[in-house]
Amino acid sequence: MARKRGAGRPGQPVEPLGSLSQPAGPLVAGTEACLKCGATDLTRIRMTLTDGRPAVFVSCPSCEQTNWFALEGGGSPLDRSEVLGS
Numbered sequence: 001m002a003r004k005r006g007a008g009r010p011g012q013p014v015e016p017l018g019s020l021s022q023p024a025g026p027l028v029a030g031t032e033a034c035l036k037c038g039a040t041d042l043t044r045i046r047m048t049l050t051d052g053r054p055a056v057f058v059s060c061p062s063c064e065q066t067n068w069f070a071l072e073g074g075g076s077p078l079d080r081s082e083v084l085g086s
Helices: 080-084
Strands: 043-048 054-059 066-070
Touching: 066 080
Parallel strands: none
Antiparallel strands: 043 054, 054 066
16 A cells, blocks of 8 residues: 655654745744845745754845854854854
C-alpha cells in the first residue's frame, strides 16, 4: 500500500508546509520592518551561525536590503564580519 506524500510516520503528526516568509513564532527584535525602506513583508530565515549562535537572516524583496540578527540580541543587525567569521 502506497503512503500519501507528506503523510509522515504512523502515529506522528504531519509537519505543515509553509512559506519561508511566514514567521514560525514571535518576531526577533529588529526584524519587524526593513531597516532601509520600512517594508514589513520580509523573508525571515532562522539559522545557526558558524560560531553556534542562533540568528535570523532577513531579506527585503522591496529594496533588497539584507541583515542578520541574533535571536537573543537587542534588535541591532550583526556586523557581516561576525556572520561570515572573517
